[in-house]
Amino acid sequence: MKTFRDLAETQQQLLLRYPVYITLLAAAKENKPDAGEKKRALQLSHIRTYTAPEPLRDFYREAEKVFEPALNELDSILPGAANERESLITERLKEIEEITLKLDPHYASMLMESMEGFRRHVSRAHNNVLEYLIFPVSLSKVVR
Numbered sequence: 001m002k003t004f005r006d007l008a009e010t011q012q013q014l015l016l017r018y019p020v021y022i023t024l025l026a027a028a029k030e031n032k033p034d035a036g037e038k039k040r041a042l043q044l045s046h047i048r049t050y051t052a053p054e055p056l057r058d059f060y061r062e063a064e065k066v067f068e069p070a071l072n073e074l075d076s077i078l079p080g081a082a083n084e085r086e087s088l089i090t091e092r093l094k095e096i097e098e099i100t101l102k103l104d105p106h107y108a109s110m111l112m113e114s115m116e117g118f119r120r121h122v123s124r125a126h127n128n129v130l131e132y133l134i135f136p137v138s139l140s141k142v143v144r
Contacts, residue, residue, distance in 0.1 A: 003058070003107055011099045016063045018096050018111075019045050019118055020070045024078065025089045026122040032075055032085075041122055042068055048118070055107060056114055 004012045023041040027033035033041070045067045048060040078085045100108045 003055075003103065007099065007102060011102075013066075014092070014096055015099050016059075016066050017070050017074075017092075018115055019048075019060075019063055020067055020074060021089055021092050021096065022115060022119045023071060023122050024074060025086065025093065026119065032080070033071075038068075038071060038075075041071070044118065044121055048114070052114055053110055056110055059111065 004015065007015070019041075023033065023037075027037055045060065045064050049057060049064055052060050078088055097112075100111060103111070
């Protein structure tokens with residue numbers, strides 16, 4: 001994607017997993033997402049490919065391609081204990097936030113705002129309220 005061309009390949013791949021990590025964090029309080037939760041998160045990822053703001057649609061199209069396999073892979077390799085699982089997911093989300101700071105500020109702001117909406121939707125889908133104090137990464141607008 002043109003927007004990410006200045007990022008290393010590993011950074012691009014981690015950024016594309018942003019929605020996956022948010023999904024896993026929403027389910028972390030209950031340990032692992034069940035099949036229904038995975039299906040709803042996958043549907044949301046697909047919907048975002050055409051409902052997101054135009055500049056983000058390429059991101060969501062690419063993220064959708066890796067969403068299901070990444071969700072299954074990460075779900076299987078993350079620890080089973082909720083607190084350990086949540087800690088590792090939180091670390092990845094912090095890494096992703098650092099990557100977003102390398103993007104165009106306007107694009108980064110839109111992406112983080114969109115991810116905040118994704119988090120709210122997935123949290124409701126998981127019947128799990130993630131309060132702002134619990135959520136580890138500030139998904140507010142990037143201020144530069």
